[in-house]
Amino acid sequence: MKEEKPGKLYVVYDSDKCLGCGMCCSICPKFWEIGSDSKACLKGAVANRLEIAGEDLKCSLEALNGCVANAISITDENGKEIKG
Numbered sequence: 001m002k003e004e005k006p007g008k009l010y011v012v013y014d015s016d017k018c019l020g021c022g023m024c025c026s027i028c029p030k031f032w033e034i035g036s037d038s039k040a041c042l043k044g045a046v047a048n049r050l051e052i053a054g055e056d057l058k059c060s061l062e063a064l065n066g067c068v069a070n071a072i073s074i075t076d077e078n079g080k081e082i083k084g
């Protein structure tokens with residue numbers, strides 16, 4: 001039987017859509033802060049994409065759901081979107 005391995009998870013951020021409301025930073029400060037440009041900054045991201053551990057999915061989905069600008073998405077390693 002094929003063993004299911006947990007796939008990789010990524011938070012993807014579209015800074016062009018960000019309104020700088022700060023909601024993501026309040027909800028999930030581990031990964032989000034407001035940067036010097038008054039927009040959200042996804043801490044440690046490379047090209048606005050950050051790999052997260054499964055234990056951080058809940059916080060990240062809450063940030064996604066709290067973002068009124070739809071600037072945050074979460075995908076698996078195949079680019080398939082994960083919704084909260």
Ligand code: SF4
Pocket residue numbers: 017018019020021022023024025039040066067068069070071072
């Ligand atoms: S919640 Fe969305 S719009 Fe608000 S600061 Fe975060 S990414 Fe930007």
